[in-house]
Amino acid sequence: MxxxxxxxxxxxxxxxxxxxxxxxxxxxxxxxxxxxxxxxxxxFVRIKLDPESTGKLSSMTLQILHSLTNTVDITVFYDTSEVSFSFIDSLLREYKSECPFLNIVTVDYVKNPGLAAMIKEKYRLTFPQTKNEVLFKNLVIFDCNNRVKAVYDKELWDYDLSDFLSGKESEIRRAAFKGEMLFTSALIVVSDNRVRNAYFVTGHGEHSPISQEANTGFKDFASILELNNIQVNLLNLTSTNRIPEDCNLLVIAGPVNRYLPEELNKINDYLKSGGRTLILFRAGLHAGIYTGLESLLSEWGVNVGSDMIFDVTATITGQDMQVTNFTLSHPIMKPLANSRLYVSLPRSISRKEQAKVDADAPIVEELAFSSKNGIAITDIRNGLGYPKPTDKRGELPLIASIEKGNVPGVTGDFALTRMVVCGDSYFLSNQIIDSLANRDFAVLAVNWLIDRPYTMGGIGPRPIGKYKLNLSRTQRNLVWITFAGVIPCSILFVSLLVWWNRRN
CATH class of the missing domain: 1.10.287 (Helix Hairpins)
Incomplete structure (x- = not known):
């Protein structure tokens, strides 16, 4: 008992x-x-499923975030039920984890109309559209010491219209999220109080910064300048006595006609006074055209070849070349290690051999080369090259930088003349600029020219593509059975086994 x-x-x-x-x-x-x-x-850690992504913020974004010393107020003025909001919120959380100077506030104008009214009142002078409830919504506002930049929802996405126009889908598909590109650009704009100006020379058949034409337009390149807080202007050298004093960057993009002697003198005077210039020569059909810039650059220690470089081991179509051979000690090229440039058949751009080098002579550095299988073809007829035994062979230069200091009578940031000369201009055209590392080269070259080192830490941000998983009906049924049947039943079976074992 x-x-x-x-x-x-x-x-x-x-x-x-x-x-x-x-x-x-x-x-x-x-x-x-x-x-x-x-x-x-x-x-916070953001994981990208993009196969070309490292899964982290770009090195350029990180360098800009780490260089901030002033507080930047970021207001996410959004309906939080919008598709974009989760992308924005996740991205800004990662920005915040890298920089303590970011003050991020989310204002849902639907759920909190009172706070939304205060935001509208605060920015009513900056954004006249605050009175319009249709225009002033779903945007991210960056504010640093009253320098304000807004990024709107419609700017954050690239859209794919093909399925909508063909009738396959009833809605326009969002193809890629550009949040990091635009947010990093906004940080540059509000944190840098200096407005810089780029002038594109016109009148000689140059690529136009306002043209959207695929092969020859430079609209996308101009957009890169604007994203980096550089205003784009046009300049006709015959209508001015000198290049404007507020010109921080002179762009000469692929002329096909000869410059007048007085125009060349204006360019040379600008360079001698500490100017910054990006010069791009047309390749292929136009490789043998003399523009007058060749003689000007010769005075600065650069040879521009009347040729086109062909590399049989680096071509895809026979009219192009992938470039992987870089001078990695130079600030422009160092971040491009293990990257590739995609160019048309370029002209050779080489350092001029001089018997005697003066102490104040320009420093010319060759930045990019063909492989050892390159050949500089000089016999060019109707856009086609005919190799000759006398043509140069080997690692041939196609991009060079020029630097000269101690400009008399000039002090400050622009006491140093800088140039970047490229043997191809088409690689920065609308159609090709997003190929391989072309866009990154453009950003690095521009920021080196205007002497903005804190934006040269590495490769810049890229749009995040949305990937769609296409499954057959059988595969969809298998996925449904697995998640709706097999997994729950397996959990229930294991639970019953545990219960039975404990009961006995």
Missing amino acids: DNKKNNTSFSMIQRWASGINAIVSALVLLVIVIMINFIAARH
Whole structure:
């Protein structure tokens, strides 16, 4: 009888102990989950499924974030139910984790109209459209010391219209998210109070910065300048006595006609006074055209060849070339290690051999080369090259930088003349600029020319593409059965086994 009571008593204690143990275990698990979410919220990591992505913010974005010293207020003025909001929120969390000077506030104008009205009042002078509820919504506002930049929802996406226009889909598909590109650009704009101006020379058949034509237009290149807080202007050298004093960057993009002597003198005077210039020569059909810039650059220690470089081991179509041979010690090319440029058949751009080098002579550095299989073809007829035994062969230069300091009578940032000369201009055209690392080269070259080192830490941000997983009907049914049937039933079966084992 006593043994029966002891067994009953022991069994009751055991059951209470098991119950308490289960409750404590559940509480511990809950605490662990809460702690994991707490830590994750403050140490955010964004994982990209893009096969070409590293899964992190770009090195350029990181360098800009780490260089900030002033507080930047970021207001996410959004309907939080919008598709873009989750992308924006995730991205800005990662920005915040890298920079303590970002103050991020989300204002849902639908759920909190009172706070939304305060934001509109604050920025009513900056944005006249604040009175219009249709125009002033779904935007991100960057504000640093009253320098304000807004990024609108419609700017954040590239759209694919093909399926919509063909009738396959009833909605326009969002193809790529450009948040990092635009947010990093906004940080540059509001944190740098200096407005820089780029002037594109016109009148000689140059590529136009306002043209959207695929092969010859430079609209996308001009957009890169604007994203980097550089205003784009046009300049006709015959209508001015000198290049404007506010010109921080002179762009000569692929002329096909000869410059007048007085125009060349204006360019040379600008360079001698500490000017910054990007010169791009047309390749292929126009490789043998003399523009007058060749003689001007010769005075600065650069040879521009009347040729086109062909590399049989680096071509895809026979009219192009992938370039991987860089001078990685130069600030422009160092971030491009393990990258490739995609160019048309370029003219050779080489350092001029001089018998005697003066102490104040320009420093010419060759930046990019063909492989050892390159050949500089000089016999060009109707856009086609005919190799000759006398043509130069080997690692042939196609891009060069020129630098000269101690400009008399000039002080400050622009006491140093800088030039970048490229043997091809088409590689920065609308159609090709997003190929391989062409865009990155453009950004690095421009920022080196205008002497903005904090934006030259590496490769810049890229749009994040949205990838669609296409499954057959059988595959969709298999996925549905797996998640709706197999997994729940497996969990239930394991639970029943555990229950039965504990019961016995």
